[in-house]
Amino acid sequence: MNMVPTPQGPPSSTVHVPLDDRSYEIDITSGLIKNAANRILQAIPDLSHALVIADVAVDEPWANQICLELSAGSKETRISRQTVSSGEPSKSIAEFERLLTWVLEEGGDRRSVIIAVGGGVIGDLAGYVAASFTRGIRFVQVPTTLLAMVDSSVGGKTGINLPGAKNMVGAFWQPNLVLIDTEVLSTLPERSFLSGLAEVIKYGVIDDPEFFSWLETNAKSLVARDNEALRYAIQISCECKARVVGEDERETSGRRAILNYGHTFAHAIEATTGYGKLLHGEAVAIGMQMAARLAIDLGLSDETLLQRQTDLLNACQLPTRLPEADPVTMLPVMMRDKKVAHGELRFILPTQLGSVQLVGEVSDDAVVKAINASR
Ligand SMILES: NC(=O)c1ccc[n+]([C@@H]2O[C@H](COP(=O)([O-])OP(=O)(O)OC[C@H]3O[C@@H](n4cnc5c(N)ncnc54)[C@H](O)[C@@H]3O)[C@@H](O)[C@H]2O)c1
Ligand SMILES: [Zn+2]
Incomplete structure (x- = not known):
C-alpha cells in the first residue's frame, strides 16, 4: 500500500x-x-x-x-x-x-x-x-x-x-x-451506492477491527460520498479481498469462503423476496445481522458485536431488519446453497470483530431463531 x-x-x-x-x-x-x-x-x-x-x-x-x-x-x-x-x-x-x-x-x-x-x-x-x-x-x-x-x-x-x-x-x-x-x-443512484457500503462493512467484521472502528467514525463522510473517505474505504476493502483471494485464488482451500459472511442468509432473502425487491447489499446487511445473531445464540460471539454492526449499518442507512423474512421459505433455499455439506447447514460466523469462523452442524431451529430475531 x-x-x-x-x-x-x-x-x-x-x-x-x-x-x-x-x-x-x-x-x-x-x-x-x-x-x-x-x-x-x-x-x-x-x-x-x-x-x-x-x-x-x-x-x-x-x-x-x-x-x-x-x-x-x-x-x-x-x-x-x-x-x-x-x-x-x-x-x-x-x-x-x-x-x-x-x-x-x-x-x-x-x-x-x-x-x-x-x-x-x-x-x-x-x-x-x-x-x-x-x-x-x-x-x-x-x-x-x-x-x-x-x-x-x-x-x-x-x-x-x-x-x-x-x-x-x-x-x-x-x-x-x-x-x-x-x-x-x-x-450512481443513492440506493445502489449505499448498498455497496454493506460489502465494505463486511470486510471490517471479517478481517479488520481497526477498519471497522474507522468506518464507525467516518460513516457520515462515506454516506456523503467524500472522495478522500471513499478512497481509503475502497483501498482497505480491496486490500482485504486481495489478501483473501491471494490465499485461495481458485476457491480450493476454503479461505475464500469468509467473504461469504452474511451471504447464505442474503441469498435466501433475495430468492424468497423476489430478486430486485432488495438490492444485493441490502440483503447482505440483513444477512449479516442474522449471522451475528446466530453467532450469539451458538455462544460464539456477544451482543456488543451485533450492536456495533447494527449501529454502523444504521449510520450507513442500510436496513437491519426484514419484517417479511420467512424462515419456512428461506430454509429450503439455504439447503441448496453451495456452502451446505452433506445436508448440513454451514455458516461463516463472527467470533469477535475482525475474526470469523466456518461453523458446521448448525441446527434448523437455530437458523429459524436467528431469522426471526431480525424480522
Ligand atoms: N465477480 C465477482 O467476484 C462478483 C462479486 C460480487 C458481485 N458480482 C456480480 O456483480 C453484479 C452486480 O454488480 P453491481 O451491483 O455493480 O450491479 P450493476 O452492474 O447491474 O450496476 C447497477 C446499476 O447501476 C448502473 N450504474 C453503474 N455504474 C453507474 C454510475 N457510475 N452511474 C450511474 N449508474 C451506474 C447500472 O446501469 C445498473 O443499472 C451481479 O451480477 C453479481 O453477480 C460479481
Ligand atoms: Zn456480496
Whole structure:
C-alpha cells in the first residue's frame, strides 16, 4: 500500500494483487479518468487495439472520456466501442455471443485488450468475453459502482448466468489493471451506492477491527460520498479481498469462503423476496445481522458485536431488519446453497470483530431463531 500525490493530480492509492504471473495493480484515486489513458498505456505498453465495452448508463460520461483520452494519448491504438444494456439480464449467453461476434468483426486478435466500464454486470460479462476469446486476451476493469470497486472487480471471477442459475458459467480470469475513480460514483443512484457500503462493512467484521472502528467514525463522510473517505474505504476493502483471494485464488482451500459472511442468509432473502425487491447489499446487511445473531445464540460471539454492526449499518442507512423474512421459505433455499455439506447447514460466523469462523452442524431451529430475531 502507498499513498502518494501523483504529479498529474490528486493523491492516489495503489493496491497490489499478488498472484504470481497474474499479479496486477488496482489504482484508486479521484479524477483518475482524466489520466486513464496514461495508466492503461503504462500497464499495457503494446496496446494496439482497445475494445471498450460499457454499460449504456455510463457510456456517455465515463467510457466516452476514456476513449477520448486513449485516442489522444496514443495514435497507434485503434479503439472499438460497444455498449451493453444495464441490468442482470445482460449476463446471458445471448449477450456473451453477441460480444464475441463483435470482437471478431472488429478484427480482435490475441493482442487486443478489453476495457470494461460499468458495474459488476459488465465486469463479469466483459471479463468472461476476455477469458474466452482466443482462450484469453488481456483485460482492464474500470468499475463504476461501489460494489464493483470493492468486490466484483477484485478476485478474477468472471461469468454469466443460465436461466434460473446465477453465475453458473464462467472462468477465473485476472485483469491486467483495475482503475478506480471515486468521482465516477457521483452519478450512481443513492440506493445502489449505499448498498455497496454493506460489502465494505463486511470486510471490517471479517478481517479488520481497526477498519471497522474507522468506518464507525467516518460513516457520515462515506454516506456523503467524500472522495478522500471513499478512497481509503475502497483501498482497505480491496486490500482485504486481495489478501483473501491471494490465499485461495481458485476457491480450493476454503479461505475464500469468509467473504461469504452474511451471504447464505442474503441469498435466501433475495430468492424468497423476489430478486430486485432488495438490492444485493441490502440483503447482505440483513444477512449479516442474522449471522451475528446466530453467532450469539451458538455462544460464539456477544451482543456488543451485533450492536456495533447494527449501529454502523444504521449510520450507513442500510436496513437491519426484514419484517417479511420467512424462515419456512428461506430454509429450503439455504439447503441448496453451495456452502451446505452433506445436508448440513454451514455458516461463516463472527467470533469477535475482525475474526470469523466456518461453523458446521448448525441446527434448523437455530437458523429459524436467528431469522426471526431480525424480522
Ligand atoms: N465477480 C465477482 O467476484 C462478483 C462479486 C460480487 C458481485 N458480482 C456480480 O456483480 C453484479 C452486480 O454488480 P453491481 O451491483 O455493480 O450491479 P450493476 O452492474 O447491474 O450496476 C447497477 C446499476 O447501476 C448502473 N450504474 C453503474 N455504474 C453507474 C454510475 N457510475 N452511474 C450511474 N449508474 C451506474 C447500472 O446501469 C445498473 O443499472 C451481479 O451480477 C453479481 O453477480 C460479481
Ligand atoms: Zn456480496
